[in-house]
Each structure stands twice: as C-alpha cells, then as structure tokens.
Amino acid sequence: MSPRLAPLKIEARREIPRGLLYATPLLAVALTVVAGFFIFLAMGYDPFLSLYHFFVSPLLSFYGWSELMVKAAPLILIGVGLAVGFRANVWNIGAEGQLTVGAITGGVVALAVWGEEPVWILPVMCLAGIGGGMAYAAIPAFLKTRFGVNEILTSLMLTYVATLFLSTLVYGPLKDPMGFNFPQSRMFGDAALLPLLLEGTRLHLGTGIAVAIAVAGWVMMTFTIVGFQVRVLGQAPQAARFAGFSSTRIVWFCLLLSGGLAGLAGTFEVAGPIGQLIPSISPGYGFTAIIVAFLGRLHPLGIILSGLLMALSYIGGETAQVEVGLPQAVTGVFQGLLLFFLLASDFLVRYRLRFRPTVAAAASSQPAE
Amino acid sequence: MIKNLSRRHFLAGSTAAAGALTLGGALGSRAAFAADPLKVGFVYVGPIGDFGWTHGHDLGRKAIEKEFGDKVKTTYVENVAEGPDAERVIRQLASSGNKLIFTTSFGFMNQTVKVAKQFPDVYFEHATGYQTAKNVSAYNARFYEGRAVIGTIAGHVTKTGKFGYIASFPIPEVVMGINAFILAARKVRPDAEIKVVWVNSWYDPGKEADATKALIDQGCDVITQHTDSPAPVQTAASRGAWSFGQASDMTSFAPEHHATAILDVWDNYYVSRARAVMDGTWQTSNVWHGMKEGMVQIAPYNERLPAAAVEAAEAVRKGIIDGSLHPFTGPIKDQSGAERIKDGETMDDGALLSMDWYVEGVSA
Amino acid sequence: MTPDAIALVLLTVISAATPLLFAALGELVVEKSGVLNLGVEGMMILGAVAAFAVAVTTGSGSLGVLAGAAAGTALAFVFGVLTLTLAANQVATGLALTIFGLGLSSLIGAGYVGIPVSPLAKLAVPGVSDLPLIGPLIFGHDALVYLSIAAVAAVAWFLKKSRAGMILRAVGESDISAHSIGYDVIAVRYRAVLFGGAMAGLGGAFLSLSYTPLWAEGMTAGRGWIALALVVFASWRPWRLLAGAYLFGGVTIAQLYTQGAGGLGIPSQVMSMLPYLATILVLTIIAAGPWKGRLNAPACLGKPFRPST
DSSP states (O other): OOOOGEEEEEEEOOOOOHHHHHHHHHHHHHHHHHHHHHHHHTSSOHHHHHHIIIIIISSSHHHHHHHHHHHHHHHHHHHHHHHHHHHTTOOOHHHHHHHHHHHHHHHHHHHHHTOOOOOOOOHHHHHHHHHHHHHHHHHHHHHHHHHHOOHHHHHHHHHHHHHHHHHHHHTTTTTTTTSOOSSSSHHHHHEEEEEEESSSOOOBBBHHHHHHHHOOOOHHHHHSSSHHHHHHHHOHHEEEEEEEEOOHHHHHHHHHHHHHHHHHHHHIIIIIIIIIIISSSOOSHHHHHHHHHHHHHOOHHHHHHHHHHHHHHHHHHHHHHHHHHHOHHHHHHHHHHHHHHHHHHHHHHHHHEEEHHHHHOOOOEOOOH | OOOOOOOOOOOOOOOOOOOOOOOOHHHHHHHTTTTTTTTEEEEEHHHHGGSSSSHHHHHHHHHHHHEEEGGEEEEEESSSTTHHHHHHHHHHHHHHTTHHHHEEEGGHHHHHHHHHHHHTTEEEEEEEEEEEEOEEEEEEEEEHHHHHHHHHHHHHHOOSSSHHHHHOOOOHHHHHHHHHHHHHHHSTTTTTEEEEESSOOOOOOOHHHHHHHHHHHHTEEEEESSSOOOOOOOHHHHTTEEEEEEEEEOOOGGGTEEEEEEEEEOHHHHHHHHHHHTTTOOOOEEEEEEEETSSEOOOOOTTTTHHHHHHHHHHHHHHHTTTOOOOOOOOOOBSSSSSEEOOTOOHHHHHHOOOOOOTTTEEO | OHHHHHHHHHHHHHHHHHHHHHHHHHHHHHTTTOOOOOOHHHHHHHHHHHHHHHHHHHHHHHHHHHHHHHHHHHHHHHHHIIIIOOOOHHHHHHHHHHHHHHHHHHHHHHHGTOOOOOOOOOOOOOOGGTTHHHHHHHHSSSSHHHHHEEEEEEHHHHHHOOOOHHHHHHHHHHHHHHHHTOOOOOHHHHHHHHHHHHHHHHHHHIIIISSSOOOOOTTTTTTHHHHHHHHHHHOOOHHHHHHHHHHHHHHHHHHHHHHTTTTTGGHHHHHHHHHHHHHHHHHHHHHHHTTTOOOOTTTTTTEEEOOOO
C-alpha cells in the first residue's frame, strides 16, 4: 500500500507528456476490451461479436454518429458547466434538477403560445431554459454564500423536488387537454422545435450549439480573467483570497453558469428529440455529466471527447442487447469497468514509476484535477 | 443512479381500428421463407426482474419462444428510458431485422409511431397507448375487471370497512382501478371506504412498505396496490392484513394473507400476433381485452378465504366474462355525492379511459 | 392516538431510517478521513443482493448480513485501489462504482426474483416486550436496528476519544501534516473506505432482509444518495446524523400518514417533496444559528493524496 516500502518509486511528473495524454485513454479501452473478452466468454456470449457491437458497430454509419451526438450533447453541455465549478471546488451535484427546471421553463414558453407559430419563440425558449436553470442553481448559491450551507446537500435534494414539480405540472395544469388525462403536455408547435441539422437524422441545432459552447468554454478558461480566477481559487484558495478574488462571487458564478447550461440542455431535450413535456425528461444526464466532466479532465475539449465516449458506452450497450442478447446487467458491469480503467489510467499521466530505492519520503498533495 | 420509472400505460378511447388493412401478400413475403426465423423485439421500461409489469411482458415473450421454438428469435432491451432513448432503441430493433416489435409502456407511444413511419414493413404493437397506424396496433388489458373481483372479496373479509390502496400516479388506469374496487366492495359493505396513498413511483419497495404500514395503522385491514413490487403484500401479511397481488401471483410472499392476485397475461395475445405475422394476416387493431379473453386473470384464491367471499367473487368474475355484469353500472355517485352515472346505465370505454374523478367512498 | 398506535408509527420511522443511518454513518467516517465516495448507492445495492442470496441459500439471516457487509467492503476496496493507490478522481470513481454495483447486483440477483426469505428475528424479552409503547419501541426490533444505534455511539466515541480516531481526523483535515509527522495517510484512508463499504453493505442487508425481505432490482431506489446528503446535513457529526436520518424518515412517513388521512387537498407530489425540503430548511436554520462556522467539511475532502519525494 505504501510506496515508501516498494523498490518502485512513484513520483509526480513535473510536465505531462502530450503523447501520454492521448495514449492512456486508448490503453484503458484496450484493457477494457481484454477484460470484456473474458467476461463475455465466461457468461457464454460470443466475445468478438459482443465487443464489436459495443464499440464498433455504432460508429460504422453516419446515422450512428448522429445518434452519438444527440446522446452526447446534453452530457457535454452540462459537463462543461460543471467542470468550471469543479475546478473551483464548487460541488454542484444537482445539474439533473437544473436540467429539469430548464425543461419546464423552456417548455412553458412553448406551450404558452401553442397554436401560434411565432418566429422568435425558439430563442425565447432557450433564454427561459437558461434562466430557469440559473434560478434553480441560485438557491444553493444563496444558501452557500449567505449561510454556509453545503451545496452538495442542497443541489442534490433540489433535484428530487424538481422532478416532483415537473410531475405536478404534467399531471395538472400542463396536461394535454386532448390527451385522455395522461401525464404529458401538448406536442410543441413546429416553430418551437429545434431545426434538424441533417434530414433523416435526429441531429438538431442544439447539438451544434452544445459543441460550440464547449469550445467557448475552453476559450474562457484559457484566455480570460474569470477563467484564471476560477483556476486559482480551485488550486489555492488561500492565495486566491490574498489576491482579492471574492470567493462568494466565484461560488455564484460557478453555480449560475453550470445551472444555466444544464437548464439550456433541458430546453434542448424538450425542444429537440422529445417535443413535449413528459414526467421524466432525462435518464440521469445531470449525474452522468459529472463523470463526463472528470473523464474529460475538466477540460472543455476533453469533455467533448469524454461525452462522446460515454454516449458510445450507452448506445453500445443497447446495441449489444439488441444484436447479441447481452442482458442489461452485463452491459452495466462492462460500462463500470470501462470507467474504472479510464480513471485508473490517469495515474500514468500524472505519475511515473522509477526503479530506485527511496531515501526519504516527503509528501505532496495534488489538487483535484 | 436516481431512477424515475415513470411507466405510464394507457389505452385509447375510440377503438375504431384506424385500420387500413395491410396487404398481406407484399408484407408477408419475408416470412414466407420458412428457414428464416421471425425476429420479434421487445422494449421494456423496467428490468425483467421487477416481478411486476415488465416481468409479465417478459413471460409473454417466453410464451412466443415456447410456442414457436426455433421459428422465432426474440430480443429484448430492458430499462429503456421514455423519451429520446426509446426512439433509438425501437429504430435499432427495426433495422436489425425484427419484423414484429412490442413496445410495452405508454411513454413509448409517440416514438413507436414515429419509427413505424420509417419502417413500413415492420409491425409494431404498442401497449396501453391510443395511437394506431397502418403498421401500429395498440393493446391493453381491462385491469379494472380484476379490481371488481378483488373489491368483492375485500367487502367480505373486512372488519373495519376501511381499505388501503397503494397507488403510483393518478393516470386514468389507476383512477379506474380505485373506483372499480370500491364500487364492488360497497355492494357487499355499503359503508366501506378506501384510503389512497400515492407513492409517486411505480417501484420503490421500501416506500410501498411504509405506505402499507401507514394505511394499516389508520385502520385499514385490506390492502391493495397499483405499484409493482411485492412489498405491500409482504408488509400487510406481517401485520395480519389481507392483500392482493399485482401483475404476478405473489402468494409466496404472504402464504396466509395473499387473498388472490390480478394477473396480467400477455401470452395469448403475443403468440397470436406473432402467428399473424407468420401467416401474413397481421392487421392494425386496437384491443382492450379483459377476463373474457384471458388477458386479465385471477390467481387461485387463498384457502383461508371464507367460502362466501370466494363464491361472490366467482359470481362477479363469471358475470363479467359472460357480459351480464359491468363493474361501472349506475347509479354511481362521485365524491361530492352528485350522481354521475344514472341507474342502469354503464360507462362507455371512452369515458372509462379518461376517467379523472373518484366515486363515493374514496379518500384520495 | 393510543400508545400502541404511536409505537407503531415510530416503528415505521425507525425501519425507514435504519438503512439510511447505516450507509450514512459509514460515509461519514470515509469523509472524515478526507475521502468522498459517491458510490454509496452501488455498495448498498450490492450488499442487499449478496445478503439476500446468501440468506436464501444458507437459510441463515446472520450469514446473509455478514455477506452484505462483505460485498460492500469488496466494492469499497475497488474504490480504494482506484482512488487511494492510483489517485483517481474520487467523485467520478464513486459514480462509476454506482453504475458497476447496480449492474453487478442485477446480474447476481437474476435468479432470486420472486423468492421470499424469512425476515431477521426480532428481539423478544418475555414480559417486557408486551409493555405498552415502550415494549414494542425498545424491544420489537431485529439486531440490525440496535447495531445501527450502537454504531453511532461507537463512531462518535471513536472519532472524539480514541487515538485512531484523532489520527483519522487529522488525515482528513490536513493530509500533508499528518504524513509529515509519520502517519500513513493512505493506510488510514483505506481502513475508513473499507469501513464505509461494510456499513453501506449492512444498510443494503437491512433493506433486503428486514425492511422488505425480498430482492428486486434497483430496490435501494436512491437511498444511497439520501445517505450522502445526510452526512452533509449532520455536518460530519454522528449524533446529528442519527437525528438527520430520523428526521428524514419521520417526514417521509408523516406525509404518507397525512395522505392516508385525507391529504389536506395538497397534490401528492408536493407532499412527496416535503422530506427533501425539510432537510434543506432544517440545515439552513442550523447554519443561520449560533453554530455557524462549524459546518465546515473536512479540509481535504475529495482531494487525492500521494506521498512522494
């Protein structure tokens, strides 16, 4: 357990070699493939076919890629927002709730003008979605900055409240009057639906915007003062305080940003592939995006890649169920393994092994990155 | 992760089959090559291990396999979230050669219809919805008929005259079930009332158990449920209260107190639809089958039930099957005491399917 | 209400709170050592299925409970290897642990659906158990309920009074200084993480052997997440955790009773929100009160640590 006793010495790298940054995820995937091979074999499924459908067949068609983008878009959008907060040690665990509220506020705008087709409706819906997500994230921000209430608790608890609130609405005031008393709103009008980028796919404008926002996030974190402040606050809160950065302002900024993006993702879901309000908008995107943010090493461009990989692991799991009959439980285990290997492989990026006995061991604490 | 199983099932009002008959010749051509097994796909909203809703559909899938052996090949995808994921899964099943696809939750309706347009030579069967199309049929079961049978038993065995109902979400099917139960019970015990607790989940064994305890503590001595886990049955038994299984026979969880269960039996329907595709005789339909067709069945009665209760329950069951008894026959008053259905009239299917009001005796 | 009726209500609250208490108490110790494990739900459900499978197979509830704890510990060990030895990110690893645990549990549990198991034996003291109110309240439980409360006392004592507990807190507050004065930070954290896994496993075992003695996929239904929130609610203090678990369980049960009694005309969804809102509200009141400043999380929470030259 303790590296001091081992002849192998583990030390932090001062500089991270570029090549390794890209090689380790591939190594992790390779290890997962090997592990998966034996698991599938032991369970009596054709390992080659299973792996093929898990990793390859969803990528073989243009259509497959478009689906990957549709699934990855909300993960990327939310992940980028969360990553900014995580860098500054602001733990917004409730993006799922902010997504739900964004879906509600965006959806309410669409339903308010139902029957008309105003051209301005989409932008207004997006603004409402962002506003809704922000307002919902403002609750943990206020409680944190005013009373010091930990945002992990508030944001998580508010997620349940948001889901129940959505349920109250679709079982009540927003119920489709022609829907046989079923819990769903009317279908949105055409003007309130995101235009498709490509006919014959489900690739909607929102997926393009999600990627654009990720790139913009990268620009902000790299080139602007705010980005610098966030990074400093995360890495050295003491130093940040001395430098005069307001931690209150950073908490507000991080929560509003991640809440707003989650809210936008919610509006994109209802105005894109769903097209109405239903009792459950998201299959846990707000939580999955947390993994996506870290797998992407909290870097906006990395998050695009990790979002796509995560989406692939879901879609691949479905494909393997359809094509090979793999039970969902097995795909869950396999997905877990993939994540374990990916997370473990980070070790090689940040540390190196040297075969030399150690003399004395000092310590260093690595900031969460 | 935090899961919200919001399975919503439902069936349409007007059952007039929207049915342009599909041209058997052209569409059945693939099935004509007997060597090729018919591929049948299933989309489930929950896990097959839920011992409730999805479990029942999976038994239907197995019935197809048993009936046709190697002439069919079935595939299922479980735990599919309603919304965008469902559309992708349905499309994937269609494009990988499944010629008959069952989508077994109300929330899959719009997605099923959408994908069906893109795969005109694939047949779709959507459970509990109201939309049909050239290659989409809808099917559902008259669960309320079973509720009338168990309500009759409840009326006989109760001492306190109070029943507890563990409910999921206030969709018409659940509302209908609550009403059918108390209407039948009040024929036996006119002063009976039913207390409803909504757990806002289809599936949370712990919460269902807590709700059961809450109801029993408030004087209910018969428990029935419209949620999927056996927890209410088990919990009721531990407090000595009668209960009724949901979807599956749950006797093993309460051998002494499981009065009977309403069973969802999809086997016959699934087998007949698969056969229709093989024969080239599949056509659009919109069915709402009940005890007569065997889609709703009553599990064996508990031996501890008084003979009078079983006799009365059987009379109701047989009456519904031969058409002499309709559970929603007037006079029916609502909670406020106002008469909603006149003496001798029965509610039509359309009114039942969108029912959003409670009858007298319900406290919800 | 008669004493018996009150006792029944309280019994319901106790059984609703116990699984939360187990899982949260384990997580509290983990977090006190500076580690954030978001995989409670995964460890809990694996504990539930292992406990159930072993109890059904061997016919012994005690062996089942042990198996539940062992399964939770095993999964926690995976977490330990990844986050402590390999310094992987704790938040992401915890979430991955949940995905993995849910998948593995349904794989193991596939053969156990629809099978009953006899619930854990309840303590019965002749004569005393029949006393009104006190009898059922104090004597009507199975061993796990007593264990959960004893564990709170034990953890409280451990953290406050014992030397090992002080070291654990030191490791959580300042890993670098703890290391520099010679404590093995990683080893301390391993022990805490494994303890957390065992406790989550016990919480799962309570679910599948006592609360609702059955196995059904996903039966934890988010309780692992509530446990996480309760640790924060308790400001990392064991006795307040006990209060938090009973508050959450109490409000949950109260809203079910209110619905049964007629529901006050409020939509049931709004009633279901109450436990979550109550938790936020109570914590805010505590935070706004004179205890301010004692809400702080362990300083090293969530940060990886690697001794190096």
